Amino acid sequence: MSTLIRRTPSPISTDDPFTGLVRRMFNEPIFTPAMMSGTWVPAVEVSETNEAMLLTAELPGIEEKAIKISIDNNVLTIAGEKEEERSDAPPAKNYYLTERFCGAFQRSFALPRTVDTERVEAEFEKGILKITLPKLPQAKGKVIEVQAK
Template structure:
């Protein structure tokens, strides 16, 4: 009886990864590599509405703020950038046996509501998280309206 090496790869929405996992189960861990390596990737984003702003947070691990570009055109906010593979000097001749990290360019676009003050948008990058703050216009802020009584 022989044991075959199996590399666990978590379930993915990427159909090519699922196909590679099936092939690895059938043929053993053949050197197919990661089929998504170098392809476009989509960083996860959360959008939270608060009383006075909308907060958009994107997870960009391994990147710096200088690698990210944010633009606003016709009420569409676009976040783009490129995550490059980093290797130490002298490691260029190495061979990967498994690559689960993603590299490459990304581009995400979001249509903003008309109630956003475009001139007040700010962005900060800290510890792999990009936070984009989209302030609401004064007329969009919620407020309590008092009901008066007629005498």
């Protein structure tokens, strides 16, 4: 399961801006735990409309056939693999910095009971995966008009 990390920025001291900046620099993580472990975790965005929940994931450099989406016990899982572009031949260039990740990934999300798992749709274009999770009819709510007597 994915976890959310809540960060509360510490205020910069008004008495000594440099001390406050240094305190913030050491108290707030720059990298996520996934980045520090060397694993790649695609960024996602989850939003909601009256009709559906929408999950959008950034999967740059991944082929459509390398993405697997499944739902089991109301848990949506996105898995795939980003191939490494380097070859086994002797390097023609030296790398001084690389922030591009490759390898297998997997993200799982617990779905609310209001999602109609039989009608889920996914589309992939230009490295962006969009999953539409329609709501069950009873989850959309109902407006009741008040009658005057």
